[in-house]
Structure formats: C-alpha cells, structure tokens
Amino acid sequence: MNKTKKKIIETTIQLFNESGFANVKLPLIANTASISLGNLTYHFKKKEDLILSIYQLFQEELALITKDYEVLSDFGGMNLQLRDFYNFQQRFRFFYLDLLEIERAFPAIAEKHHQHIEGQISGLEKSFVHNMSIDNLVPQESPRIYKHLAQQFWMCTVFWLMQLAVRGKEGTIEEMTESAWMLVYPYATEKGRNNFKEIFNTEKIG
C-alpha cells in the first residue's frame, strides 16, 4: 500500500478515536493529514472505501492477536491474551465505542463482525471448558453455566471502554482484567484460585 494511503488511514483512525466516528468529516481528515480534499478522494473514491480499508486493517491486526486463542490456555495464559486485547482496543478505540453506529452504516461490516463475535464467545466457552478439564474450574451440573460465563466475560471485556465512556470515567487495564476475572472466580477450584493469585499478584492487586 502506498505511503499517502497509509497516512490517510492512520490519520482517520486517530481522528475517529479522538472525536468519535460520526464527527469526522472528509475535510477534517484531509487537513489533519496535510493533503488536499481532492487528493484524499483520489486515493479513496468513496468515503465507504476508506472505512472498509480501516475495518480490514482492524481485522488483520485482530487476527494477529486472536490466533493465540486457538491454543487453549490456563487462566494465566488467558490473562495475557486479555491484556493484548485491551491494548488492541486502545488502538481501535472508536470501534468499541461506535460499534453499533458503524454496523448500521455498513451492513457488510456488520455481517463480518457478527461472525467474529460468535466465534469469540464460543472460543471463550471452549477455554472455560478446558479449564474445567484441567481442574481449574468446578464441573457444573448444567453445561449452560459456562456458556453464560463466556457471554458475560465477553460483555465485560468488549463493553468495558463504552461503560467508562458513558460514565465519563477513566480506567486502567487492571480494573478491566480484575472485573473480568471476578466473574470467573466463584467457579474456580482451589487449584484455579491459586492460579488467580499469581495473576493478581503480578498486577499488584489484592
């Protein structure tokens, strides 16, 4: 990809993160990237082309992170993945704040992203079942418990930035991981809880 195109994409991501998806117009992008509006539309004939390019980048970088999820991990491993995901969210912050708006405006993105979400949740469920098999989580009568837990873990992590935003608050990565693991803690075995201690000690959290 050519240099100007890259500059446009990175500038747009930055502006989306700063001002929100809806508030970023083409003239602003051009000015911020120090190119003319005409040049901007030369590289991306339609605004939608630019958005789709950004979503593609989003997908590619997300794939680099989530490929690790294929390998089933214990809580320590899952926590490292979670921290990677948090940093990824910071880079594409706007996506986690304006997701619904983006899905509504671009049905092609919506469709792809729906699949991604269901994959993420079922991946979490597999991880929890795995941790049950290695005696980190207590076996449950109903298998629906870990389906629910996966969904709650997903909600907590994916809407974390949004709940901070609508409350007008700032937050830390430790608060996010703590909230997420708090969901899991009640289901953990003695062995699993020792696993948690290592995680939380590392993060200097009680």
Place this chain on the structure above:
Amino acid sequence: MNKTKKKIIETTIQLFNESGFANVKLPLIANTASISLGNLTYHFKKKEDLILSIYQLFQEELALITKDYEVLSDFGGMNLQLRDFYNFQQRFRFFYLDLLEIERAFPAIAEKHHQHIEGQISGLEKSFVHNMSIDNLVPQESPRIYKHLAQQFWMCTVFWLMQLAVRGKEGTIEEMTESAWMLVYPYATEKGRNNFKEIFNTEKIG
C-alpha cells in the same frame, strides 16, 4: 403541554427507536407526524430543544420506576424492578443503543446521566448488602465484592439491548433476567437460592 408538541415528541421517540438517533432528521419527523417542517420548528426552535424535552420525559418516566428502588427488596422484589426496567428500555430503546452518541452531542444530558448511573450502581450495591443482611447472600471478606457485583449487574442490564444489537440478535426479557441473576447466584446462600427458585419457576426457566 400542547397536543402538537406531544405528538412531535412521541413521533420522534418512535423514529429514534426504529432508525437510530443519528438517522432521524427534522423533515422525517415532520412528515411522520403529518405536520410541516415550519410547524415543527415553531414548536421546537432548535433541534436540541426537542432532544432535551425527550430526555426530560425519559427522566420523569424513569423516576416513576426507580422510586421503588428506595425500598430495599429481596431477590423477588429486585426481579420485579428489573422487569419494569426492561420494559422501560423498550420504550426508550434508542437511548440504550445510542447513549454515547447522545452524551457526546449534548453535554448537558451527559452530566445529568453520569449522576444517574452512579446512583443506580450504588443503589444496586445497597440492595446486595441488604440481601447479605437478610441472609440471602454470603458475607464476603472484602466489601469490594458486592461493589463489583453491583457494577456487573448494572453493565449486564444496561448494555443488554446493545449487545443484542451488535450481535444482530433478538432476545427475550427472560434471557436478560437470567443472565443478570446468574451473576448473583454464586454468592447466594441456601435461603437465597430458594428465593431464586421462585423467580425462575415463575419464568419457567430451569
């Protein structure tokens, strides 16, 4: 309030719910309400005036529901409140889907709503502490546990419609209440769990 003003407000809420906050323009509101654009702007000089009137209505109707929260209840009582809240969310659906967008566009709303949120979360915490005192919840070493639980309960219920929307799914009130109570269940005493049985039997959920 005069009849046309009321019609405009209800029409706008309906359109917001159908099409999303950002996609509703003044001409659409006027057409749907079967009045002229000039008449619409006669009743609401600025678009912002209309939005603020709707938020005021939102607050008033929400106050009618949340005044019950003052009285500390057991899980059964909290579940009735939760069901009321779900129905309220349906009426002001757009607000729970486009909350951040609305807060960004109208800082006056943001400020009021931040206070409302913190009140809601601390109210939930009080309810959980109350249920601990009446032996429905197990006392915890750290009081932070029920602070966390309140926050998770709040997130689960307030972002419920949004998580369905971004996943492209439909949902039922029972799925929402089940998810919320699943968060509480691990902390419940024997007595508290019997309390749950009544709730879930009523709703015909396993």
Place this chain on the structure above:
DNA sequence: GTCTATAGAGTGATAGAC
C-alpha cells in the same frame, strides 16, 4: 398555530490544471 418557500452552512464527490 400552521403553512410554503428559502436562506445558509456543511459535506461528499467531481473536473480539470499542473
């Protein structure tokens, strides 16, 4: 109070010179 008509500001996209 309600209407029609239109001003005024912006927004995405195009045309054509260099």
Place this chain on the structure above:
DNA sequence: GTCTATCACTCTATAGAC
C-alpha cells in the same frame, strides 16, 4: 499524485403569508 475550484445535495433554521 497532488492541487484548486466547484457542483450537487442534505440538513437546520428563518421569513412571511394565511
């Protein structure tokens, strides 16, 4: 590839007749 200039359209808000 990059620029300036401008079109075509949308949207909010106002003016003035009835």
